[in-house]
Amino acid sequence: MTATVTEDQVFAAFCAAGLWPGLGKRAAAELPAAGITTPDDVTADRLLKLPRVGRQRAERLFSSFLSAQPAYEVVGLLVGAGLEAKLAAGVADALGHDAARRLRDDPWTLLALPGVSLGDADRLAIAILPGADRQDSRRGRAIVAQTLRTATRDGHTVLPADLVVAALRAEGITDPAAAVVAAVEGGEVLEHAPPFDPEAEDDEPDPVDGSGQGSLASVRAEGGPGSFQLSLARYGMAEEAVAENVQRLMATAEPIADPVSVRSVSKGLDQAQAAAVGQILTAGVSLLTGGPGTGKSRTVAAVVQLLRKKGAEVALAAPTGRAAKRLEELTDHPAVTVHRLLGAQGTTGGFSRNEEWPLDADVVVVDEASMLDVELTAALLEACPDGTHLLLVGDPAQLPSIGPGHVLGDLIDSAAVPVTELTTLYRQAEGGAIARLATAVRGGDLPPVDSPDREVVVVPASGSGEAARRVVQLVTDSIPRALGIQPSSVQVVTPVHRGPAGTIELNKALKAQLNPGDGTVFGFDVGDRVVATANHLDLEPIGFANGEVGVVTGTGDGSLTVDFSSGPVTVTGNALPDLRHGWAITVHRAQGSEWPGVVVVLPPEAGGMLSRPLVYTALTRAQQHLSIVHASGAALARAVREVDVRPRRTRLARLLAEAVEEG
């Protein structure tokens, strides 16, 4: 390892890493020629010597250099430790102005950044703190937080303390209990007492007296079933906020409409749907669940209609732009993303609507609520003033939220709020093979497919290469020929992007057959199917939402015309990079959309991520025909059979149930 690093090296690394705002790569390379190789050389006069730099730009570059000082200091530390200067941008973002000081105080805070390994943090520590020790309590504390952060990626909001202890031991920490206590005292991590178990021999729970001694003892004892749980403070607090605020809304709600007016809008609804309407208008928080085609949206439309008639203020929202757009179309009432509703502030993560400036709706309806993570739900609930009625609509059998938490499932499990489950299928023929298979999978069964009319076809494949060839064959030949469903009405859905049966390769193969061309305009040709990968709801005349699938119908000067199902959109400028080829899309992105024909690919490399919700979500995208290209072997049946192959560890259901008992 290099013991000393010169100022020139730090400066060069800083410039090359793109940390100087406004300084391009080209200009960065020209700095030495202008006599600028250290920070002291940076003056407006010298910057003026750069090609294509005038007085005004020179002054601006000078002041932006000064404002980048925090990042510069961090680069010095990183480069000195042999780490990549590029990390500095993230460090400055995460740790703020005094990032360098904070790293000097505790080099292991580096571990909080994405893509940083414990080895990287250790290297920084050795460079900064001569004689740094693996047993340093700051190191242990960072590993505790890191362990919890990693679990977060699988959706967990808490971990049993003994799992964290095991992770600490695996990193060579000799006193894991001390590390846990240090993490808790640092405020980044919370400890939660084990659930009270009336059958336990010892009715006295461990004393938690703020000294940390109770938990320390339990950690030393290494858990067992009654072990303490640990959470990152942000998620632990978010779950508590959800539980408290659900209880608050339940306690403060007053009925909005009388039974007579409920009946007046319930004409086209079945009994369960009408009951749901009544419940929404009575309870502070209520849930409406059910699979695709059971009439959730119809019910919401009826509620909106009734509330509008009564002059009540209704706010409609959904976790994704596309779901919001669809909700708006179905109800004929404005709908926005939950983030928009709450006035999200950007990367800082704050919301302008909160307790101080709450929403002013009488009723808030959130569709696709299975996609709500704990933090967003907490923010939503906190922004609902006393007396607001909140309705969450969703299907707990579909994919869970990307962010941590299991909000919809926990709300259902807790029995803390009324739930109406719609079960009668209206969209598909009830006896149809797709509906039968979907219902079976929802219940954890994978029966052999019996579909002589070929509504469902299973195509076995021995590997992902063969699977990919089968997909192309199905879309371009078999499905149109045997079933009369044109390729334009067929959507390919796969769990992954990468690999021979991922979206990238499948799209290449499908384009070659369906719309060959060089992609001369921004990588696309007229006739290409595209999918949006971000929201651009402000484009003319209507904009598009992430996940929408459309077809390129024309190209202009710096623009593409794309026909989405909601209408043609002229796509220009910064919206162009947010389009990709869309013949094949991921299951995640397909959530919330349906097509006449769907080809689901299950390649072997997706075996680890297969789960009942993923399979269920994939196959319920099909309206008339479903082909399943099956190359994942026994993993499929296992994924469907087990309640959840990868259950999320959360605390919300218990918190809600406790809140109800106490209230």
Add this chain to the structure above:
DNA sequence: TTCTCAGT
């Protein structure tokens, strides 16, 4: 291994 959302 999936990748929602937001502003400048």
